[in-house]
Each structure stands twice: as structure tokens, then as C-alpha cells.
Amino acid sequence: MEIFDVEKISYTYKNGKKAVDDVSFRVKEGESLTIIGTNGSGKSTLLYLLNGLITPESGSIKIYGRDSENGFSSELRQRISLLFQNPHAQLFLLSVWDELCFGPSQLELDKPGIRKRAEDILGLLGIEHLRDRGPWDLSGGEMKKVALGTCLSINPDVLLLDEPTTGLDPKSQVEFVDLINELRHAGKTVITATHDLGIIEDISDRTIVLGEDHRVLLEGKPWDIMENTNALLHANLIHKHVHRHTWYVHEHSHFGTHEHEHVVLNEVSDAGYTKNETREAAFMMTDMEKLKKLLTHWAEHNEEHAKTYLEWAEKARESGDKEIYNILKEIAENTKRLDGLFEKARKIVGK
Numbered sequence: 265m266e267i268f269d270v271e272k273i274s275y276t277y278k279n280g281k282k283a284v285d286d287v288s289f290r291v292k293e294g295e296s297l298t299i300i301g302t303n304g305s306g307k308s309t310l311l312y313l314l315n316g317l318i319t320p321e322s323g324s325i326k327i328y329g330r331d332s333e334n335g336f337s338s339e340l341r342q343r344i345s346l347l348f349q350n351p352h353a354q355l356f357l358l359s360v361w362d363e364l365c366f367g368p369s370q371l372e373l374d375k376p377g378i379r380k381r382a383e384d385i386l387g388l389l390g391i392e393h394l395r396d397r398g399p400w401d402l403s404g405g406e407m408k409k410v411a412l413g414t415c416l417s418i419n420p421d422v423l424l425l426d427e428p429t430t431g432l433d434p435k436s437q438v439e440f441v442d443l444i445n446e447l448r449h450a451g452k453t454v455i456t457a458t459h460d461l462g463i464i465e466d467i468s469d470r471t472i473v474l475g476e477d478h479r480v481l482l483e484g485k486p487w488d489i490m491e492n493t494n495a496l497l498h499a500n501l502i503h504k505h506v507h508r509h510t511w512y513v514h515e516h517s518h519f520g521t522h523e524h525e526h527v528v529l530n531e532v533s534d535a536g537y538t539k540n541e542t543r544e545a546a547f548m549m550t551d552m553e554k555l556k557k558l559l560t561h562w563a564e565h566n567e568e569h570a571k572t573y574l575e576w577a578e579k580a581r582e583s584g585d586k587e588i589y590n591i592l593k594e595i596a597e598n599t600k601r602l603d604g605l606f607e608k609a610r611k612i613v614g615k
């Protein structure tokens with residue numbers, strides 16, 4: 265069943281700022297979709313449109329096959345829940361406990377049922393210790409968890425999550441990814457707007473990239489999107505960086521894992537200049553994670569490495585070393601054959 269059928273929608277704020285332009289996509293029941301794009305590309309606005317907080321100026325949104333033009337029924341409000349990017353927008357009661365009871369109290373639940381629901385959410389998110397705290401004096405990450413708790417408290421069928429991992433510590437981020445996958449297994453439909461490129465393959469079946477012109481730049485499987493460096497560069501989601509390797513310099517692009525990538529590359533080079541603290545970070549990665557990064561690097565730079573072999577072959581030829589010239593040339597010529605093998609290994613390790 266199709267939950268959302270979004271057809272050519274556009275939205276401009278009252279100040280004349282265009283936020284969404286001619287966007288179309290569909291989301292099936294039980295699917296997990298991620299929306300990525302730079303600051304201001306229109307991710308939050310798109311979620312507001314899906315949640316009925318605002319209506320498109322043109323185009324249409326069908327929800328559960330029904331046109332949403334005439335507003336959202338209360339039944340629909342119970343089925344779709346939005347986690348705001350800024351948790352302040354979500355929390356307004358005196359205690360965390362009250363926040364978690366509020367949603368269920370709007371449903372047809374008796375008092376023990378409401379309390380049970382709130383207790384379950386406290387346990388699920390590991391925030392029992394925050395129960396009696398005022399939502400306003402929580403830390404950013406704590407507030408984000410409570411806000412997510414209020415979304416989950418009504419047990420919605422569809423979750424719209426706006427930057428859910430922002431402000432969460434690394435452990436909580438991993439727990440969040442696990443939680444999303446539990447929700448997916450439970451049949452929930454999840455749409456997540458995020459800058460966190462590191463999680464899209466873990467939490468979604470499909471990814472939409474919004475361009476800086478507020479249009480859909482690309483749509484596809486998250487792993488294919490992550491490999492489409494040109495599109496990510498075009499969307500300004502990654503940046504080019506110059507690296508000085510032990511014996512040559514070349515340029516390549518970075519995902520959010522900047523530091524780790526350096527670490528892994530340094531670890532395998534003989535340069536011996538890896539700093540202690542980054543070395544520690546490298547040890548915290550599992551071997552599988554390291555291999556995944558290495559395979560990505562090898563696959564990404566295979567062609568450049570081949571060029572380097574040829575350059576050095578040429579140098580050898582010029583200085584009269586014919587044997588080395590022949591060997592390096594043979595290595596360069598065989599490098600192309602490795603391309604497919606790196607890809608194959610990367611896919612297996614990435615599973």
C-alpha cells in the first residue's frame with residue numbers, strides 16, 4: 265500500500281523564499297526513506313508538508329490514497345508523527361513524564377494503559393532517570409530523546425524524523441540506528457531527513473538527494489547514492505580534499521568519516537606520522553570497518569594508482585631501466601581488472 269504519493273509539490277514561505285520546488289516521490293508502507301541535502305535545501309519543509317503542518321502551493325500529496333488538500337483528520341494525526349529538528353518545538357509540559365503521557369492520553373487508553381505506554385518509552389530509550397526532570401533543562405541530546413519518545417508514545421504507523429541523530433553521543437547514535445531497524449521490522453514506515461551520511465545505508469531502503477535548488481537531484485538505493493561522488497559533490501554534501509601520501513599527492517572527496525579515513529590510510533602507510541590520538545580512534549574501529557574503508561579507498565583510487573604506476577614506468581624508461589619499465593607497465597595494465605573485484609568485495613563487506 266502507498267502511504268505517500270507526492271506529485272510535483274512546491275512551497276514558498278511568506279517572505280518569498282522558495283523551499284521546495286517541483287518534488288515528486290512515493291513511499292510504500294513499511295519502507296524506510298532517507299532525505300539528504302545541504303542546509304536550506306528544503307528537507308524540514310518537506311517533512312512539514314508530509315505532516316500537514318503546511319500545504320503545498322502547487323502539486324498534490326495523497327496520504328493512504330486520500331487527497332490531503334482538505335486537511336488532516338484526527339485519525340491521520342495519530343498515524344503519522346513528526347520529530348522536529350529542534351526539540352524545543354516539541355516539548356511544552358512541566359516534566360518528561362507528562363510529555364510521555366500526553367500523546368497516549370489523547371488516545372482511547374485508560375490510566376494504567378497510559379502509564380504503561382510512558383514507562384515502556386522510558387525503558388526503550390533508556391531515559392528512566394529523566395522521568396521527573398523538566399524538559400527545558402535537559403541537555404540537547406536528552407531533549408532529542410524525550411522528543412523522540414513523545415513521537416513514539418502514540419505508536420504511529422509512520423515516523424517523520426528530522427535530523428534525529430543530531431546532538432546524540434556516538435553510543436546513542438548506534439542505539440538510534442538499532443531502534444530504527446526495530447521499528448522497520450515492526451512494519452513502521454520511516455522517513456528521515458539527515459546530514460548524517462554515515463547512517464543512510466544502515467537505516468534506509470531508498471534515498472532522495474535534494475539539491476540546493478530545492479528539487480530532487482537524485483533518488484536511489486542509499487549505497488548507490490553514497491558511491492555517486494559526483495552527485496554528492498554537486499549537492500555540496502561532500503568536499504574535495506587534497507591528500508599528501510608518502511610519495512605523491514592526489515585529490516579525493518570525503519564523507520562524514522573524515523578523521524577515520526585519514527587514520528586508516530595512515531595506518532597502512534609506512535610514513536609513521538600517525539598521531540597517538542588518531543591511532544586510538546583507529547583501534548576503536550572493528551577490522552570489518554577498517555576493511556570497508558580500505559576497499560572504498562582502493563576502489564576509488566584504483567585508476568589514479570594506475571596513472572602513478574605509468575608515471576613511474578615512464579621515469580624508469582627515461583633513466584634507461586627497461587626491466588622496471590616493463591614490470592610497472594604490466595602492473596598498470598592489469599590494474600583495470602581489479603576495479604570489479606574491489607566493488608564486489610566492498611558490497612560483501614558492506615552487507
Ligand SMILES: Nc1ncnc2c1ncn2[C@@H]1O[C@H](COP(=O)(O)OP(=O)(O)OP(=O)(O)O)[C@@H](O)[C@H]1O
Binds near residue numbers: 281282283304307349
Ligand atoms: N519559517 C520560515 N520562513 C521563511 N523561510 C524559511 C522558513 N523556514 C525555512 N525557510 C527557508 O526555506 C528554505 C528551506 O529550509 P528548510 O528548513 O526546509 O531546509 P533544510 O534542508 O531542512 O535545512 P537544514 O539542513 O539547515 O535543516 C531555506 O532557504 C530556508 O531559509
Ligand SMILES: [Mg+2]
Binds near residue numbers: 307308309349426
Ligand atoms: Mg532542516
